[in-house]
Amino acid sequence: MSEHVATIAWTRGDQPFADKHYSRAxxxxxDGGAVVRGSSAPSSVRVPFSDPAAVDPEEAMVASLSSCHMLWFLDFAARAGLVVDRYEDQASGTLGRNEAGRSYMSAVTLRPTTTFSGRQPDQAELDHLHHEAHQSCDMANSVRATITVLATLD
Structure with a gap:
């Protein structure tokens, strides 16, 4: 198995803390050196205590699922002899409430649009490739959210 590392760092600075008027940024x-600004979602904690320009954990989860799916899709498309020129996904996630009334990511919808050169897959082949990608995606296998893929050709 492989290990994946991320360091999350927050400092209070001179902000008050006990009154909850502190930045969540x-x-x-x-581990590769990339740095991404994170924050709570402005829908959870109001601005200026959230940074709307930063990535919130919910967005990161949706992006992670979409990215993992895309990487597997590209692999399966290449194995099928297809040439992918472009792949774009307008992914979204929905928070719901579980049995205990706690908020969780209940559904994620991936909306990949793919452009191919040369041989063009039909919708059945496209759907099969996305099914295989979904089955192989480590991230999709790690969550309990319902993940729907609505694939189209460009």
Whole structure:
């Protein structure tokens, strides 16, 4: 098995803390050196205590699922002899409530649009490739959210 590392760092600075009027902005540093600004979602904690320009955990989860799916899709398309020129996904996630009344990511919808050169797959082949990608995606296998793929050709 492989290990994947991220360092999450937040500092209070001179902000008050006990009154909850502190910034939720922080940094995500990944093992390859990339740094991403993170924050709570403005829908959860109002601005200025959230940074709307930063990535919130819910967006990161949706992006992670979409990215993992895309990487597997590209692999399966290449194995099928297809040439992918472009892949774009307008993915979204929905928070719901579980049996205990706690908020969780209940559904994620992937909306990949793919452009191919040369041989063009029909919708059945496209759907099969996306099914295989979904079955292989480590991230999709790690969550309990319902994940729907609505694939189209460009």
């Amino acid at each position: 922080h940094d995500w540093t990944f």
